[in-house]
Amino acid sequence: MLRRSFLRICSSKQAAATAAAKPSFAEQYASTGSNVKGSNLRGRAKTSLQVSLSARKPGALLDLLTPFREAGINVNNISNRTLSLESSAKYLTIYLDVDAHISDDRMKKVIPFLESNFPSATVIGSWQTPWYPTEAAHLDLLDQTTLAAGEDLMDDPENPHPGFHDEEYKKRRKEIAEVARSYKHGQKIAHMNYTKQETEAWTAVWDVLTPLFPSHACKQYNCMLPLFAENAGFCRTELPQLQTVSDYLEATTGFIVRPVAGLLSSRDFFNAFAFRVFYSTQYIRHHSQPLYTPEPDLVHEIVGHVPMLANPDFADFCQMIGFASIGASDAVIEELGRVYWYSVEFGLCKQPGGIRAYGAGLLSSAGELQYCLSGKAELLPWDPFVAAKKDFPITKYQPTYFVAEDFKDAQVKLQKWMDAQDRPFNLTYQPYTKKILTFDKSAASLLEDRPLFN
Numbered sequence: 206m207l208r209r210s211f212l213r214i215c216s217s218k219q220a221a222a223t224a225a226a227k228p229s230f231a232e233q234y235a236s237t238g239s240n241v242k243g244s245n246l247r248g249r250a251k252t253s254l255q256v257s258l259s260a261r262k263p264g265a266l267l268d269l270l271t272p273f274r275e276a277g278i279n280v281n282n283i284s285n286r287t288l289s290l291e292s293s294a295k296y297l298t299i300y301l302d303v304d305a306h307i308s309d310d311r312m313k314k315v316i317p318f319l320e321s322n323f324p325s326a327t328v329i330g331s332w333q334t335p336w337y338p339t340e341a342a343h344l345d346l347l348d349q350t351t352l353a354a355g356e357d358l359m360d361d362p363e364n365p366h367p368g369f370h371d372e373e374y375k376k377r378r379k380e381i382a383e384v385a386r387s388y389k390h391g392q393k394i395a396h397m398n399y400t401k402q403e404t405e406a407w408t409a410v411w412d413v414l415t416p417l418f419p420s421h422a423c424k425q426y427n428c429m430l431p432l433f434a435e436n437a438g439f440c441r442t443e444l445p446q447l448q449t450v451s452d453y454l455e456a457t458t459g460f461i462v463r464p465v466a467g468l469l470s471s472r473d474f475f476n477a478f479a480f481r482v483f484y485s486t487q488y489i490r491h492h493s494q495p496l497y498t499p500e501p502d503l504v505h506e507i508v509g510h511v512p513m514l515a516n517p518d519f520a521d522f523c524q525m526i527g528f529a530s531i532g533a534s535d536a537v538i539e540e541l542g543r544v545y546w547y548s549v550e551f552g553l554c555k556q557p558g559g560i561r562a563y564g565a566g567l568l569s570s571a572g573e574l575q576y577c578l579s580g581k582a583e584l585l586p587w588d589p590f591v592a593a594k595k596d597f598p599i600t601k602y603q604p605t606y607f608v609a610e611d612f613k614d615a616q617v618k619l620q621k622w623m624d625a626q627d628r629p630f631n632l633t634y635q636p637y638t639k640k641i642l643t644f645d646k647s648a649a650s651l652l653e654d655r656p657l658f659n
């Protein structure tokens with residue numbers, strides 16, 4: 206019997222970065238931490254300040270900045286109220302953003318100094334969050350030696366690995382993991398010469414899955430799959446190459462594929478979505494059981510996920526999940542993991558011909574793809590507030606699926622859920638530079654109302 210053919214993110218509160226042993230599959234799935242080197246130590250912190258200084262004293266700004274330099278605190282933004290040439294004001298109001306939290310010992314020295322030496326010094330806002338990337342190149346900081354699965358197969362009694370006792374297969378997995386570990390953002394993904402056994406496994410899955418798509422997959426998926434056959438090497442007799450897939454995917458929605466050695470924590474996986482980067486494994490399941498794999502493999506990533514990422518609305522939806530994960534608390538990441546699970550992995554949607562599947566966990570599992578539309582499972586309307594609280598099984602078919610009206614509706618509801626999360630900053634994504642900028646919420650609201658006179 207075909208069992209669930211993938212799993213992606215992860216569960217235990219610990220960050221895996223410094224763990225002596227690699228996390229188990231279940232631990233990695235539930236992990237809300239990060240495998241980015243040192244991220245559990247660094248975090249990100251900001252304080253926004255409003256300081257008044259003399260408008261007529263040469264070097265007054267230097268007096269304001271010097272204590273930050275001496276304390277080793279980076280000042281990353283300076284602005285002032287508009288000052289007209291005719292202004293007779295004695296003081297100039299300066300707004301500063303610095304890279305330190307108000308509880309930082311260095312700030313405990315700087316703040317009293319400002320209060321003593323300037324007419325007015327006010328802390329507008331201060332926050333600290335887990336570390337997060339602000340550009341795709343930061344994904345290179347991921348420590349792939351700590352990831353679960355990949356080269357170290359896990360033979361969980363409840364989730365036995367068909368390749369665990371096959372030394373040749375394990376050697377092959379190590380080779381493929383090494384290729385992913387050496388990858389850096391912007392490089393071409395290494396071409397993989399897949400073996401006869403690997404190709405036979407791919408063909409066996411292809412032959413079972415693809416006949417189901419016309420009646421079970423959503424129209425957006427069925428629209429994109431032939432395009433990937435024409436442009437990205439999708440066919441039953443050969444495994445697609447990640448670089449070719451990535452090139453075509455990028456031409457559709459700007460998403461790119463990045464190879465990864467093993468299972469990521471949910472935080473790291475979601476963070477990459479913010480930059481339209483999709484992590485993909487490059488190995489394929491064991492040939493002895495081509496319709497089963499205990500971990501995500503190339504079939505799950507390429508057949509399950511990629512065609513949907515070429516749909517503009519769905520791509521936007523995934524990037525929104527990425528935005529929601531940026532600097533999010535562990536509690537929010539845990540809930541976001543469930544939101545992601547019930548949508549990107551196991552989502553259903555309404556279509557003119559009835560309910561269809563769009564989740565990658567369904568589109569890469571022939572058994573569950575049929576089961577989810579069989580009438581045996583509970584179907585609920587898509588609601589991220591409900592999904593975020595609903596636990597799910599990881600070793601059997603889902604008892605509950607959420608059904609979206611369409612991807613636009615799914616986005617609107619996801620945005621409402623995101624707006625309800627308490628994050629101390631506003632986030633802006635710049636599509637031309639592909640970078641994330643964050644702005645302190647309290648400072649932003651103050652600056653909106655600041656007077657234009659002085």
Ligand SMILES: [Fe+2]
Pocket residue numbers: 211212213501505510550565566
């Ligand atoms: Fe997945």
